[in-house]
Amino acid sequence: MTKPFIMLVDDEESFVEPMKKRLDKRGYRILAAYSGEEALTQLANHRNLDVVILDVKMPGMDGIEALQAIKKQYPLIEVIMLTGHATVESAIEGMKQGAFDYLMKPCEMEVLTAKVEEAAGKKYAHEEKIEKARIEKVMSTRGV
Amino acid sequence: MAKQKGDRRHYYRLLKRKMIFTVIIVSFTPMVLVIAILLHQFSASYHEKTQAHLTELVQKHKQNIDSFLRERLSTIEFLASSQKFSELKDNDFLYDILIELRRDYENVFVDLGLVDENGIQRAYAGPYELKAADYHKAEWFKKAISEPHFISDVFSGLRGFPHFIVATRIEHNGGFWLMRATVNFNAFNSLVQNFRVGQTGFAFILNREGAFQASPKKDIDPCSGCYSFFWEAVEKTQNNILITRWTTDSGEESLYAVGSLKNGEWLLIVKQSVADAFSDLRRMSNIALLIFLLGGGGIIGMAFVTSKQMVRRIRRADEETEMMNKQIIETGKMASLGELAAGIAHEINNPVAIMVEEAGWVEDLLEDEEFQESENLKEFKRALKQINTQGQRCKEITHKLLSFARKTDTTLKDVQVNQLIQEIVGLSEQMARYNKVAIKTGLHPDLPYITISPSEMQQVLLNLINNAMDVMGKSGGTIKIITKLSRLEKDHIVIIVEDDGPGIPESNLDRIFEPFFTTKPVGRGTGLGLSICYGIIQKMGGKIDVHSIVGEGTRFRIWLPVQK
Numbered sequence: 230m231t232k233p234f235i236m237l238v239d240d241e242e243s244f245v246e247p248m249k250k251r252l253d254k255r256g257y258r259i260l261a262a263y264s265g266e267e268a269l270t271q272l273a274n275h276r277n278l279d280v281v282i283l284d285v286k287m288p289g290m291d292g293i294e295a296l297q298a299i300k301k302q303y304p305l306i307e308v309i310m311l312t313g314h315a316t317v318e319s320a321i322e323g324m325k326q327g328a329f330d331y332l333m334k335p336c337e338m339e340v341l342t343a344k345v346e347e348a349a350g351k352k353y354a355h356e357e358k359i360e361k362a363r364i365e366k367v368m369s370t371r372g373v
Numbered sequence: 374m375a376k377q378k379g380d381r382r383h384y385y386r387l388l389k390r391k392m393i394f395t396v397i398i399v400s401f402t403p404m405v406l407v408i409a410i411l412l413h414q415f416s417a418s419y420h421e422k423t424q425a426h427l428t429e430l431v432q433k434h435k436q437n438i439d440s441f442l443r444e445r446l447s448t449i450e451f452l453a454s455s456q457k458f459s460e461l462k463d464n465d466f467l468y469d470i471l472i473e474l475r476r477d478y479e480n481v482f483v484d485l486g487l488v489d490e491n492g493i494q495r496a497y498a499g500p501y502e503l504k505a506a507d508y509h510k511a512e513w514f515k516k517a518i519s520e521p522h523f524i525s526d527v528f529s530g531l532r533g534f535p536h537f538i539v540a541t542r543i544e545h546n547g548g549f550w551l552m553r554a555t556v557n558f559n560a561f562n563s564l565v566q567n568f569r570v571g572q573t574g575f576a577f578i579l580n581r582e583g584a585f586q587a588s589p590k591k592d593i594d595p596c597s598g599c600y601s602f603f604w605e606a607v608e609k610t611q612n613n614i615l616i617t618r619w620t621t622d623s624g625e626e627s628l629y630a631v632g633s634l635k636n637g638e639w640l641l642i643v644k645q646s647v648a649d650a651f652s653d654l655r656r657m658s659n660i661a662l663l664i665f666l667l668g669g670g671g672i673i674g675m676a677f678v679t680s681k682q683m684v685r686r687i688r689r690a691d692e693e694t695e696m697m698n699k700q701i702i703e704t705g706k707m708a709s710l711g712e713l714a715a716g717i718a719h720e721i722n723n724p725v726a727i728m729v730e731e732a733g734w735v736e737d738l739l740e741d742e743e744f745q746e747s748e749n750l751k752e753f754k755r756a757l758k759q760i761n762t763q764g765q766r767c768k769e770i771t772h773k774l775l776s777f778a779r780k781t782d783t784t785l786k787d788v789q790v791n792q793l794i795q796e797i798v799g800l801s802e803q804m805a806r807y808n809k810v811a812i813k814t815g816l817h818p819d820l821p822y823i824t825i826s827p828s829e830m831q832q833v834l835l836n837l838i839n840n841a842m843d844v845m846g847k848s849g850g851t852i853k854i855i856t857k858l859s860r861l862e863k864d865h866i867v868i869i870v871e872d873d874g875p876g877i878p879e880s881n882l883d884r885i886f887e888p889f890f891t892t893k894p895v896g897r898g899t900g901l902g903l904s905i906c907y908g909i910i911q912k913m914g915g916k917i918d919v920h921s922i923v924g925e926g927t928r929f930r931i932w933l934p935v936q937k
Contacts, residue, residue, distance in 0.1 A: 243727045251733055313719060313723060333768075335722075335725060335765075335768055
């Protein structure tokens with residue numbers, strides 16, 4: 230089974246870089262974006278993204294706004310909120326807005342990858358359902 | 374501190390003294406003034422009144438005595454002028470008249486006599502054999518024959534007991550005769566003796582020689598020099614009445630009222646001891662003194678008692694204010710510490726996250742084959758693991774710091790505290806069993822719902838329970854959780870968490886709610902747990918305190934308000 234395609238969004242480059250390398254090493258396809266706006270641009274170019282890991286606290290477009298934009302344009306893509314402790318409230322708010330889950334910084338790689346797999350799994354299941362529905366629709370039209 | 378306490382005590386003592394002093398001055402001044410003024414006025418008017426009274430008495434008596442003498446004289450004058458001279462020489466006729474006079478004047482007249490100019494009594498009517506008595510050598514006769522009428526001083530004369538003579542001169546055939554009458558001394562004396570003023574006041578009459586003309590009923594204190602002074606002084610007065618004080622030879626101060634009688638030949642003297650004359654005044658003074666003493670005693674007593682109470686009250690108020698200030702400062706300190714802590718935590722969290730991430734990356738890299746041969750691989754791994762562990766520890770600290778300032782879930786709900794406690798006890802039971810700790814609960818069955826954040830309350834209780842379990846160590850023990858309605862604070866519930874662990878030394882008790890204060894070994898505790906509890910309870914509008922006895926255990930009490 231192929232590893233999920235992930236995008237990491239955080240304004241802090243020093244945090245993104247090692248994280249990106251680590252995920253990369255674990256065989257994930259990974260993109261990095263350093264702001265909400267950049268994340269949206271990247272998404273436009275990579276429609277096959279599975280999971281977005283999104284920092285809540287960013288200058289400019291913050292995590293919640295980015296989340297709303299992502300969910301609006303790409304409802305299937307799962308988003309995991311990443312937060313420092315002080316922004317737990319906004320993470321919760323994010324979950325209400327449709328985020329898959331939230332994680333607290335610093336988080337252990339195993340926890341992160343597990344969450345990512347889970348989110349991707351959800352997405353695949355969802356896609357499968359949609360696929361199945363579409364096939365059924367095609368089948369039914371053929372049957373007519 | 375001790376010095377400050379001493380200063381404080383000194384200040385209160387000074388305050389008390391000032392208050393007492395003020396009260397006494399303020400109360401005493403008007404009292405003394407009123408009493409003094411009243412007494413002075415009363416005394417002045419009383420003196421005036423006494424003097425006026427005496428003056429009037431003397432005046433009246435003077436008139437009485439003068440008129441008594443004048444009447445006797447005019448009786449004789451009338452007798453001498455109305456009867457024929459030849460008849461006056463007749464003893465029998467004189468007897469008739471004497472009897473008539475005695476009837477009319479109540480035995481005032483003792484005898485009657487007619488004396489020629491040579492002093493020989495020619496006619497006589499009376500109880501004595503005095504016909505042909507020779508008076509030409511008698512003092513009174515010499516004076517009487519040279520004046521138209523005459524009243525003698527009191528003297529014993531031929532008969533050997535006191536009497537005085539009233540005489541009038543008659544001209545007959547170119548020669549002088551004297552019609553004389555002896556006046557009963559007792560009748561006259563009783564006039565004076567009946568005179569009484571107060572307890573000790575009495576009267577007497579003196580002539581110029583200082584002989585009694587009317588004697589007092591009792592012996593009088595001699596006063597040397599006073600009579601000659603009276604003689605001089607009385608003549609200078611307007612109405613011939615003198616009121617004066619004189620100390621008698623025996624040392625008694627007496628009040629003298631002196632009036633002249635009989636055209637200045639006699640003195641009517643009324644003597645009364647000052648003590649008696651002004652006894653009312655003295656009684657009044659005594660009453661005033663008594664009132665002053667009682668009132669003064671009362672005032673002083675009250676001044677002491679009220680000042681003491683007042684100062685005690687002020688002191689208590691001061692202490693309360695001080696305590697309140699302390700609490701306010703404490704709360705402020707906690708709040709600013711909280712903010713500081715939150716700031717630090719937030720700033721530190723990201724770098725720590727990066728460090729952990731980088732370490733993780735290095736760890737990942739070590740998995741590569743080329744490093745597997747490295748002889749220090751084990752050390753690398755150990756060091757990285759350590760970095761990771763310490764990173765997690767930092768994370769724990771910052772998370773706790775952040776929750777100290779900002780609560781995880783502050784959503785308010787109506788909470789039944791008993792239920793909350795039971796949940797937490799359930800959560801802690803596993804751990805408690807492991808630590809050989811028994812958790813007992815004593816929950817008030819009718820505890821009202823309170824509106825708080827349940828997760829915050831959970832945090833507080835878990836913290837207290839965990840602390841208790843920590844201090845009891847491996848030996849185990851009992852934790853009691855009790856809820857009840859507060860009797861001290863109205864509309865409050867109390868949660869008591871009690872252990873029978875080693876207790877907290879008194880020196881630490883004051884500090885246990887301070888952030889970063891911990892007695893646990895380095896690395897085992899952050900020192901934030903209780904300060905977070907403190908912050909949470911404060912925010913809920915409640916209050917937390919601690920009592921501990923070393924060797925017996927520790928009791929935390931939490932008061933929480935019940936919203937209406």
